[in-house]
Amino acid sequence: MGADPASSLRARPDGEGRLRVTSLAAYYGELRAIYDVSLELAPGEVLAVIGANGAGKSTLLKSIAGLMNHGARSHIRGAVEWRGKRIEKLPPEAIVDAGIALVPEGRRLFARMSVEDNLLAGAYLPRCRKAIPTRLEEIYGLFPRLRERKGQVVSQMSGGEQQMVAIGRALMSSPRLIAFDELSLGLSPAMVDEIYAKLREIVAGGTAAILVEQDLSRALAACTHFCVMLEGSIVLEGRPGEVAVEAITAAYFGSSRVGSSVRPTSGAGPNHG
Amino acid sequence: MASDDLYWVLVDLANGVLSGAMLGGYYALISVGLALNFGVMRLVNLSHGDWLIVAAYIAVTFLSATGLAPFWSLAIVVPLMYTVGYFVQRGLLNYVSVQAAEHRGMSPVFGLMLPLLVTFGLSIVLSQGMQLIFSSDAATIRNDLSYSAIKLSDDLSISTLRFGFFVAAAVLLAALAAWLKGTHIGRAIRAASDDPEVATLMGMRTAHVYGVASGVALASASIAGVMVGMSRSFQPFDGPPFLLMAFGVVILGGLGSIAGAFVGGIVLGIVQVLAGTWFGPAAQQVAGYLLILLMLAVRPQGLLARG
Numbered sequence: 309m310g311a312d313p314a315s316s317l318r319a320r321p322d323g324e325g326r327l328r329v330t331s332l333a334a335y336y337g338e339l340r341a342i343y344d345v346s347l348e349l350a351p352g353e354v355l356a357v358i359g360a361n362g363a364g365k366s367t368l369l370k371s372i373a374g375l376m377n378h379g380a381r382s383h384i385r386g387a388v389e390w391r392g393k394r395i396e397k398l399p400p401e402a403i404v405d406a407g408i409a410l411v412p413e414g415r416r417l418f419a420r421m422s423v424e425d426n427l428l429a430g431a432y433l434p435r436c437r438k439a440i441p442t443r444l445e446e447i448y449g450l451f452p453r454l455r456e457r458k459g460q461v462v463s464q465m466s467g468g469e470q471q472m473v474a475i476g477r478a479l480m481s482s483p484r485l486i487a488f489d490e491l492s493l494g495l496s497p498a499m500v501d502e503i504y505a506k507l508r509e510i511v512a513g514g515t516a517a518i519l520v521e522q523d524l525s526r527a528l529a530a531c532t533h534f535c536v537m538l539e540g541s542i543v544l545e546g547r548p549g550e551v552a553v554e555a556i557t558a559a560y561f562g563s564s565r566v567g568s569s570v571r572p573t574s575g576a577g578p579n580h581g
Numbered sequence: 582m583a584s585d586d587l588y589w590v591l592v593d594l595a596n597g598v599l600s601g602a603m604l605g606g607y608y609a610l611i612s613v614g615l616a617l618n619f620g621v622m623r624l625v626n627l628s629h630g631d632w633l634i635v636a637a638y639i640a641v642t643f644l645s646a647t648g649l650a651p652f653w654s655l656a657i658v659v660p661l662m663y664t665v666g667y668f669v670q671r672g673l674l675n676y677v678s679v680q681a682a683e684h685r686g687m688s689p690v691f692g693l694m695l696p697l698l699v700t701f702g703l704s705i706v707l708s709q710g711m712q713l714i715f716s717s718d719a720a721t722i723r724n725d726l727s728y729s730a731i732k733l734s735d736d737l738s739i740s741t742l743r744f745g746f747f748v749a750a751a752v753l754l755a756a757l758a759a760w761l762k763g764t765h766i767g768r769a770i771r772a773a774s775d776d777p778e779v780a781t782l783m784g785m786r787t788a789h790v791y792g793v794a795s796g797v798a799l800a801s802a803s804i805a806g807v808m809v810g811m812s813r814s815f816q817p818f819d820g821p822p823f824l825l826m827a828f829g830v831v832i833l834g835g836l837g838s839i840a841g842a843f844v845g846g847i848v849l850g851i852v853q854v855l856a857g858t859w860f861g862p863a864a865q866q867v868a869g870y871l872l873i874l875l876m877l878a879v880r881p882q883g884l885l886a887r888g
Contacts, residue, residue, distance in 0.1 A: 317817060337686075373782060374781075375778065375781075375782070380684060380685050380686055381684075381686045399779050399781065399786075400781040400782050401782075401783075401784045401786050404782055404783065404784045405784050409782070410782055412779060412782065416776055416778075418771065418772045418773055418776060418779070419775060420771070421768075421771060421772070421775065425768055425771075428765075428768055428785055428786075429768050429769070429772045429780075429783050432765055432768070432769055432772075432783045432784050432785050433784035436784075437765065477783070481684075481783070481784065549781045571592040
C-alpha cells in the first residue's frame with residue numbers, strides 16, 4: 309500500500325505559496341508518532357488527512373504549526389517548507405505570523421472570554437490589527453450566529469457554536485493555510501453540514517486547507533486530494549474519484565483484504581491522535 | 582441612657598465600616614499584583630511583600646535627594662518597578678515557572694515547588710540587600726496628609742490620607758481591569774492564563790506576555806509601597822507581613838480576580854477595624870485571620886472567583 313509520495317499527485321513546478329513537507333518525523337520523547345511523511349499543498353487546494361484514531365493525523369498538524377518542537381518532551385525531524393522558507397524550527401507564534409493557522413482538536417477556546425474577545429485574540433499579531441473591523445465583519449457574515457452572541461462567554465455555547473468561534477478565531481489572523489483538526493468531532497450531523505458548507509466558502513477565497521477527519525465520506529466530499537495515514541505514516545494518497553473507495557477503506561483500516569469485515573484499528577498507532 | 586448607648590454603638594459601627602473600607606482600598610492595591618501573578622502565571626510570588634518595601638525605599642531615597650512632594654516619587658518608582666518586574670520574569674521566573682517545569686518534563690510536584698523556592702530565595706535576597714544598603718533604621722515618607730482628617734459629622738471622620746488611597750486604589754484597579762479587557766496585550770494576558778499553548782497559536786509570545794503581566798504586578802505593588810511608606814514607618818524586613826495580608830485578601834476575594842482583590846480588601850479592612858474597635862487592637866489581626874480561615878472552610882474559591 310505504501311505508494312510513492314509523488315506518483316498520485318500531478319507534478320507541479322516549484323513556486324510561491326505552497327507548503328511542502330519532506331520526510332517529516334515527530335517524536336514524543338522516544339516514541340515516534342509519525343515518520344516519513346511527505347506532502348505538498350498549493351493555494352486553493354484542500355488536503356484531507358484521513359485515518360483512524362492514533363494514526364498520527366493531529367501530530368502531523370501540530371508539527372506543521374510548530375507545537376511539536378516546543379519544549380523538551382517532543383521534537384520533529386525532517387523539513388517543512390512554506391512559501392519558499394524552512395519553518396520547521398520556528399516557534400508557533402512565528403508560524404502563525406507566516407500565515408498558517410490551526411483550528412485545534414477540541415476547539416480549545418479561551419473559555420472565560422467572550423466570543424468577540426476570542427475572535428480578537430486571533431488578531432493579536434501586529435500585522436492583523438489594522439484589518440480587524442473588516443475581518444470581524446467577514447466572520448460575522450460567515451457565521452451570523454456569532455454576531456448575535458458576541459458578548460457571550462464561550463463556555464456557555466454549544467459545541468457547534470464553539471467550533472464556529474474556533475474557525476473564526478483562526479481566520480482573524482488572515483491565514484493563507486488553515487488546518488482543521490477533527491472539525492466534525494462531537495457535533496450534530498446538521499451542524500457538521502453547516503460547518504462544511506462554510507468550509508467551502510473559506511477555501512473558495514483562495515486559502516489552502518488541511519482537513520484532518522475521521523469521517524471518510526465527509527472528507528472525500530470536501531477535498532481536492534487526500535492522504536490516508538496508518539500507524540504514523542502515509543499509506544495511500546490520491547484524488548477523490550481517482551481511487552476506489554474500497555481501496556481507501558482498506559488503507560484506513562490497514563487491511564489488504566478489500567471490503568472484508570475489519571475492525572477499526574483504534575489502538576493501531578501510538579495513541580497521540 | 583439606653584438611646585445614648587445605642588447612638589455610640591452606631592457611631593462606632595459607622596466609623597468602623599468607613600475607615601475599614603478606606604483601609605480596604607489600600608489592602609486591595611497591595612494585593613492585586615499577587616492576584617495578577619497567580620491568575621495569569623499560576624505563580625505564587627513569595628517575594629511580593631519585599632517588593633513593596635523596595636519601592637518604598639526607592640521613593641524615600643528619591644524624595645530626600647530631590648525634595649519634591651511624595652506624589653512625584655511615583656514618576657520614578659512605577660516605571661522602574663515595571664522594568665524590574667518585566668526582566669525578573671523574563672530572566673528568572675520564566676525559567677522556573679510551573680510552565681517551564683512542565684516544558685522540561687519535570688514532575689508536577691517539583692513544578693509547584695520550584696517557583697516557591699526561587700521567590701522565597703528572592704525575598705531573602707531583597708530584604709538582606711535592603712538592610713545592606715539602607716541599614717535597619719526605620720524610614721518613612723513624610724507627607725502633610727498623615728495627620729489631617731475629613732469630618733463628616735461631629736462624631737464621624739475619615740483620614741484624608743486613607744481617603745486618598747481609597748480613591749487612588751479604586752481608580753487604578755478600574756484602569757487595570759479596563760486594560761486587561763480592552764487592549765491587545767491585556768487580552769493576550771487573559772488568553773495565556775487560559776491556555777498558554779493555544780495562545781502561542783495566536784502569535785502571542787508567552788515569555789513576553791508573562792513579562793508584561795509581572796511588570797504590571799510590580800508597578801501596582803510599587804504604588805502600594807509608596808502608600809505603605811506614607812502611612813507608617815518601615816524597615817527592610819517588613820515585607821513578609823504584607824505578603825500574608827495580600828494572601829488573605831486574595832483568598833477572600835477569589836484567586837486571580839481584580840474585582841475580587843478590591844472586595845476582599847474592603848471586607849478584610851472592615852472586619853479588622855471593627856474587631857479592633859470592639860475587642861481591642863490585639864483582636865485586629867486575629868479577626869482577619871479567623872475570617873480567612875472561615876472563608877477557606879465555607880467558600881474556598883473566594884467571593885468573586887473567576888469562572
